[in-house]
Amino acid sequence: MMISELMDQDDFRAQLQAWGIAEATRLTLAECTDRLNEALAGSERERWQERLASLLAKRELLHPEVQRVLLACLTD
Secondary structure (H helix, E strand, O other), X not given: OOHHXXXXXXXXXXXXXXXXXXXXHHOOHHHHHHHHHHHHHOOXXXXXXXXXXXXXXXXXXXXXXXXXXXXXXXXX
């Protein structure tokens, strides 16, 4: 597997922005984690759990830092 195939932090931020987290591409991973936790605590919790779980299912394609964010959000 080539490293370019991995979903890196920038790809992850772009995906979050596409899903509706405003300005995610400009946030740090810590700020993205905070926003994700807010989304998971909101009325669309199930939708966000499904979205994040779908990314985590592709674990082997995720950059380790992205994996940590997903695991932290889904296990809290």
